[in-house]
Amino acid sequence: MSTLIGTGEMVRLFLRLDRIHLPLWIGAIVGIVVASASAVQGVYSTPALRAGYAATVSNSPAAIVMSGPPQALDTVGGITLFEVNLTAAVGTSLMAIFLTVRHTRAEEEAGRTELLRAGVLGRHAPLAAALVVVGGASVVIGLLLGLSLWALGLPASGSLLFGAAMACLGVTFAAVSAVAAQITEHARAALGIAVAVLGLSWGLRSLGDIEGGAATWFSPVGWVQAVHPFGEERWWPLLLPLACAAVLTVTAVLLTGRRDVGAGLVATRPGSPRASALLSSVPGLALRQQRSSLFWWAVGLCLGGLALGSFGHEVTTMLEDNPELASMMGSEGGEDLVTGYFGLILLILVLVVACFTVSSVHRLRSEESQGRAEFVLATKTPRRSWQFGWLAVTGGGTVLLLLATAVGVAVADAVVSGSADRFGQLVGATLAYLPAVAVIGGLAAALHGWAPRLGGLVWVVLAGCFVVGWLGDLLKIPAAVRDLSPFNLTPRMPLEAMDWTVVAILTLVAIALLVLAVLGLRRRDIGSA
Structure with missing residues (x-):
């Protein structure tokens, strides 16, 4: 039996289960980003205002940590992205993390994957279906963000590049979460690992942008923000998160074959035989x-x-x-x-x-x-x-x-x-x-x-x-x-x-x-x- 048999049925099942979660995630991320971008459009309408903004944030480590590299701040598009980078990147990454863990480790922890595997379902079908659903949702978010920024009057090339970057970031952290789900047998721990990777990625990107070093190039967040929409507009850095996602996906598939259903690669430490008074x-x-x-x-x-x-x-x-x-x-x-x-x-x-x-x-x-x-x-x-x-x-x-x-x-x-x-x-x-x-x-x-x-x-x-x-x-x-x-x-x-x-x-x-x-x-x- 093929290890991917039943993937289509699992995709339909996950879409059914996410009929409320997915629209809420997509609507919230796109809605907040577009509302923020719309509000910025009239605020920095003159070159003097944009120059004052650029002079302030370009020398502020706090602003760079929060929003990313200060690029193209002499344009309304560059300022807009500097203002919405945090919401878009963190929101898309968290969506990918939570939904991937929900459809992989959480399903195994609840025992539902084992019940489904008792029928005609390939070993890798649940993982493949989760990545298809979450990856598709990331692409939808990226497309909507790009089209929305374009509709607000920003240049089409930079808008679509930003949307593509957010889509690649979501796909990457879906793959990160898929690997985390193989390591531990508890969904909360898998979430913790994936969120920790996101935090580490943000920290490396911040360190590299502030000091001008190479730390940025060790971070998925740094890769997608290195495309510089409305500035140099480089598409080639997106090859890095896509390659990383491919490697992590293969890793997750290999790890799935090395463990039992419901178990993690790292065995859970047994607890104390006696409960404390607190419990x-x-x-x-x-x-x-x-x-x-x-x-x-x-x-x-x-x-x-x-x-x-x-x-x-x-x-x-x-x-x-x-x-x-x-x-x-x-x-x-x-x-x-x-x-x-x-x-x-x-x-x-x-x-x-x-x-x-x-x-x-x-x-x-x-x-x-x-x-x-x-x-x-x-x-x-x-x-x-x-x-x-x-x-x-x-x-x-x-x-x-x-x-x-x-x-x-x-x-x-x-x-x-x-x-x-x-x-x-x-x-x-x-x-x-x-x-x-x-x-x-x-x-x-x-x-x-x-x-x-x-x-x-x-x-x-x-x-x-x-x-x-x-x-x-x-x-x-x-x-x-x-x-x-x-x-x-x-x-x-x-x-x-x-x-x-x-x-x-x-x-x-x-x-x-x-x-x-x-x-x-x-x-x-x-x-x-």
């Missing part, structure tokens, strides 16, 4: 299962805060001659430029924290679907205690991540500016968003309680909050629509004064949603709806 409670169990992800979320957000916070000292130079961009920051001039900048970056970082909150709440659904919740509830633990135990860890983790974010931004600002006067302000401004994050977490919990299959809608809401917060003014979104976002209602400190009434209302809304979550879980069977 005797639901919160302890939840914390044990999330401690690694919580640690890496905290590290990532703290580093992100350090990078963005260090850029605050340069924001006056960038914005003082550009009133449109200053208005986007919610400021008019002077010291308001700096406080407006910090208000904006804190909002963006807090939205990232909300991503952890939502994913942590969704672990409740995973506990049900994988059967672990039934084992816990078969003891004397009531449903409410099980639910509150997980949500308590989610809440504590959210507070920890907000603090890690605040400390990163505040420390960077203190080091760069030489003054710690804003330290307390920045920490307070970050924690002020806690009720807004709690509303999003409460919505995720309420959907889990009543209709867990609709839990993905929370990501749509969160994406809408991001667009409103980042581009609401430039896109002229009506105030009534913007105020639907709890993050928009929260005062953007330190530029705006604290409004305790809004905080109290958002807190009450979050509590009401948690009550709905409890009532919903009581009315349905575990693992149903």
Whole structure:
């Protein structure tokens, strides 16, 4: 029997399973990138504004780390790509990582691959189908990005080159994830390996771009950003990620033949024969299962805060001659430029924290679907205690991540500016968003309680909050629509004064949603709806 027999059927199965996930991923990535690119078009309309922007970011290590090599910044297209590079590259890479692991290692861990292999299905068919689906999705994203930038009035050659680069990046990290899925027998570990490779790639690219060394050429991210759309427009660097993807795909196929179904190449270390006292409670169990992800979320957000916070000292130079961009920051001039900048970056970082909150709440659904919740509830633990135990860890983790974010931004600002006067302000401004994050977490919990299959809608809401917060003014979104976002209602400190009434209302809304979550879980069977 051919090892690829049944690949077509598996492709159709994965497309069926991803009928919601794929459109959400593609729509969110393309929508946010295009909305950001559209907003930039009128901001740098004169050569003087573009020259001021280029002079500022070209000498800023923080800007280069976040956005890539400063190329063609004397053109609107070059500035546009410098602004959207982070969103496009990270979004496409994460989509490839999560979907590839979902259709390979996660399916094996759940035991479904073994059931399918009991029929007429080749050994390599699931892996091949996953790569076809995720690779196709990456190509669709690249094509839509290229056509969208072209439709915005940017040159066709540079737009399509950028889209091709993002497609190649997605294909490469699909192959990286396929190899990671062969190494370990747990989906979370495979995700960790693939995301670590993405982080290492971004770090090597950043090091090479800042120092002008060869480190960039050891990074898939560096390869795709070396095409320089709207500048030199080099197509040949795309051969590197394609060759890397081909080699990694062959490697994944060979590794698949060297292990049993459900097992990984690296054997799992046996745990202690006796459970610790921490595992005797639901919160302890939840914390044990999330401690690694919580640690890496905290590290990532703290580093992100350090990078963005260090850029605050340069924001006056960038914005003082550009009133449109200053208005986007919610400021008019002077010291308001700096406080407006910090208000904006804190909002963006807090939205990232909300991503952890939502994913942590969704672990409740995973506990049900994988059967672990039934084992816990078969003891004397009531449903409410099980639910509150997980949500308590989610809440504590959210507070920890907000603090890690605040400390990163505040420390960077203190080091760069030489003054710690804003330290307390920045920490307070970050924690002020806690009720807004709690509303999003409460919505995720309420959907889990009543209709867990609709839990993905929370990501749509969160994406809408991001667009409103980042581009609401430039896109002229009506105030009534913007105020639907709890993050928009929260005062953007330190530029705006604290409004305790809004905080109290958002807190009450979050509590009401948690009550709905409890009532919903009581009315349905575990693992149903």
